[in-house]
Amino acid sequence: PGGPGGGPGGGPNRPPRRRGGRRRRGTYEEPVAQDVSALKADVIRVNSGSTVKDVAEYLGVAVPEVIKKLMGLGEMATLTQTLSDDAIQVLADEFDKKIEIVTAAEDQHADPEYEDAEEDLVPRPPVITIMGHVDHGKTSLLDAIRETDVAAGEAGGITQHIGAYQVHKGDKVITFLDTPGHEAFTAMRARGAQATDIAVIVVAADDGVRPQTREAVDHAKAADVPIVVAVNKIDKEGAQPDRVRTEMTQLGLQPEEWGGDTMFVDVSAKTRQGLDDLLEGLLLTAEVEELTANPDTEASGTVIESKLDPGRGAVVTVLVQRGTLKIGDAIVAGAHWGRVRAMSDYTGKRVKTAGPAEPVEVLGFDTVPEAGEFARVVENDRRARQIANERANRLKLEAQARRHGIKTSLANIFDRGGDVKELNLVLKADVSGSLEAFEDEIAKLPQEEILVSIVRSGVGGITESDINLAAASDAIVMGFNVRPVGDAAALADREGVEIRTYSVIYRAIEELRDAMQGMLAPETVEDVVGEIEVRETFRASKIGTIAGCMVTEGKVTRGAKVRLIRDGSVIHDGEIGSLRRFNDDVREVLQGYECGIVLANYQNVQPGDTMEVYETRQVERTLS
Numbered sequence: 017p018g019g020p021g022g023g024p025g026g027g028p029n030r031p032p033r034r035r036g037g038r039r040r041r042g043t044y045e046e047p048v049a050q051d052v053s054a055l056k057a058d059v060i061r062v063n064s065g066s067t068v069k070d071v072a073e074y075l076g077v078a079v080p081e082v083i084k085k086l087m088g089l090g091e092m093a094t095l096t097q098t099l100s101d102d103a104i105q106v107l108a109d110e111f112d113k114k115i116e117i118v119t120a121a122e123d124q125h126a127d128p129e130y131e132d133a134e135e136d137l138v139p140r141p142p143v144i145t146i147m148g149h150v151d152h153g154k155t156s157l158l159d160a161i162r163e164t165d166v167a168a169g170e171a172g173g174i175t176q177h178i179g180a181y182q183v184h185k186g187d188k189v190i191t192f193l194d195t196p197g198h199e200a201f202t203a204m205r206a207r208g209a210q211a212t213d214i215a216v217i218v219v220a221a222d223d224g225v226r227p228q229t230r231e232a233v234d235h236a237k238a239a240d241v242p243i244v245v246a247v248n249k250i251d252k253e254g255a256q257p258d259r260v261r262t263e264m265t266q267l268g269l270q271p272e273e274w275g276g277d278t279m280f281v282d283v284s285a286k287t288r289q290g291l292d293d294l295l296e297g298l299l300l301t302a303e304v305e306e307l308t309a310n311p312d313t314e315a316s317g318t319v320i321e322s323k324l325d326p327g328r329g330a331v332v333t334v335l336v337q338r339g340t341l342k343i344g345d346a347i348v349a350g351a352h353w354g355r356v357r358a359m360s361d362y363t364g365k366r367v368k369t370a371g372p373a374e375p376v377e378v379l380g381f382d383t384v385p386e387a388g389e390f391a392r393v394v395e396n397d398r399r400a401r402q403i404a405n406e407r408a409n410r411l412k413l414e415a416q417a418r419r420h421g422i423k424t425s426l427a428n429i430f431d432r433g434g435d436v437k438e439l440n441l442v443l444k445a446d447v448s449g450s451l452e453a454f455e456d457e458i459a460k461l462p463q464e465e466i467l468v469s470i471v472r473s474g475v476g477g478i479t480e481s482d483i484n485l486a487a488a489s490d491a492i493v494m495g496f497n498v499r500p501v502g503d504a505a506a507l508a509d510r511e512g513v514e515i516r517t518y519s520v521i522y523r524a525i526e527e528l529r530d531a532m533q534g535m536l537a538p539e540t541v542e543d544v545v546g547e548i549e550v551r552e553t554f555r556a557s558k559i560g561t562i563a564g565c566m567v568t569e570g571k572v573t574r575g576a577k578v579r580l581i582r583d584g585s586v587i588h589d590g591e592i593g594s595l596r597r598f599n600d601d602v603r604e605v606l607q608g609y610e611c612g613i614v615l616a617n618y619q620n621v622q623p624g625d626t627m628e629v630y631e632t633r634q635v636e637r638t639l640s
């Protein structure tokens with residue numbers, strides 16, 4: 017990597033990126049092209065996975081300086097060694113530079129500059145994800161909705177599974193992502209993709225709110241997408257749709273009919289009762305959201321699903337989010353590229369183009385990109401391959417940095433940007449009592465400067481879903497008497513998510529306190545180190561007023577600051593210009609000795625004045 021930056025330019029007056037269905041992950045700010053950021057705030061964009069040499073270049077300091085700093089932090093480093101993100105941040109702080117660490121994943125979402133003029137924007141269909149507890153009817157509901165689609169029926173009746181489908185209602189279209197569950201949703205968001213416009217949370221009326229319902233609500237809230245609640249199975253005996261409403265209210269989702277602002281629709285996937293209401297409700301919600309896109313430009317979107325087919329090669333479903341995808345387009349998604357050879361829609365019909373909010377199955381990728389990758393069309397094959405290769409390289413370096421990169425202490429892993437610092441937590445415990453106790457303790461911590469927010473808390477082992485949520489919201493995972501299960505630990509490693517496990521709660525609180533202290537900006541404190549009396553003054557033509565003094569208490573040092581006091585009032589506050597004993601410059605003069613002092617930029621010193629000598633230092637603030 018060369019130097020800072022990497023964005024494809026753009027004028028300083030570029031309008032803010034519009035909400036095109038994607039949002040940034042975590043605290044990552046809107047990307048700004050290099051020249052603009054240089055003008056604006058001197059924020060240097062540093063690639064994650066950078067080596068010692070790269071970092072020196074980014075920060076504009078000499079390599080030996082960087083190595084020296086690292087040594088000061090107890091790390092012996094060589095030129096080509098990669099640094100972990102936190103180590104890069106610590107170095108930037110040490111050299112007093114503002115930086116923003118960008119990963120390849122973030123960059124791929126940031127690279128394209130979307131500058132759609134208002135007049136190019138046309139309404140587009142909403143994209144819906146269905147989430148909820150297992151067996152509450154997600155799949156049944158998706159199937160039932162799909163079967164309501166007359167247009168698909170006319171097209172041949174057989175729909176094929178490509179990870180998404182569309183439903184026509186009057187002259188409107190709704191796109192459903194049909195991998196139910198929040199795992200897919202969050203895995204995508206963890207990559208920075210935001211494909212969903214509205215989340216439908218399914219709750220079975222005969223079962224009520226269950227753990228995965230809560231999880232689904234957490235995920236939707238974390239993604240900041242509007243929620244519509246589908247109360248399913250209302251055909252069943254024992255269905256209590258009002259109980260569902262009460263329980264959802266406790267999760268902060270109050271029904272509209274009860275004066276809240278969440279839409280609840282009673283449905284039955286079995287009898288199809290309420291399906292029309294649900295679709296209408298979704299269209300209404302979409303209307304409020306004013307979803308638009310520019311169809312007349314190169315396509316970009318998100319990979320929804322992908323697989324390797326022995327006969328056809330990489331089969332990749334892309335949800336187009338902007339522009340129109342065409343046969344023959346050169347396309348790149350993460351470290352994968354291709355030329356669009358053939359496309360088909362969710363009915364299996366061959367298509368030549370696909371516009372905003374349309375899911376299409378694309379043939380022609382060289383290898384298989386993962387769900388959540390950002391896909392975009394570029395000028396030609398050569399450029400596509402080049403971008404994909406660069407990406408692959410960066411991913412390799414990032415992985416290396418995460419595993420073997422130089423690390424620093426826990427306190428530094430937190431975000432340092434902004435005035436109010438945020439600490440996001442995902443909490444898991446073996447029993448719910450521990451969670452409540454821990455949350456109570458957290459609430460007691462002072463929050464004026466550091467906002468601790470719990471993005472989710474739940475009972476049970478630390479799962480991949482927890483890690484994905486943590487990655488998506490830049491959170492730390494804390495576990496009490498629980499451990500990562502399945503591939504969670506490996507995923508955390510890959511995503512750079514920190515997992516901390518504890519057996520007692522107070523330890524965790526202690527650590528949190530420590531870490532938060534690291535986040536508090538240091539405070540400047542003053543120490544009065546000496547008192548001086550001015551006995552007589554002399555004027556020297558070149559030097560100004562020389563004060564002949566006696567140190568009556570403590571000491572005076574050359575670097576110290578002084579307050580000049582006359583008749584009990586401070587008449588000047590400044591630095592010492594020179595400190596002498598007899599004719600020699602000295603560093604320090606102790607109590608009981610005479611000295612000559614010239615104040616920097618101040619001449620009006622008189623016999624009888626006193627000086628208060630003080631030093632300032634930075635101290636870490638502690639939480640009481």
Ligand code: GDP
Binds near residue numbers: 252
């Ligand atoms: P998922 O795990 O959330 O995808 O749930 P499924 O769609 O697999 O449904 C779980 C079970 O509930 C299946 O046996 C369905 O037949 C049944 N089911 C789903 N929706 C309804 C409904 O509206 N009414 C009734 N009576 N049963 C339903």
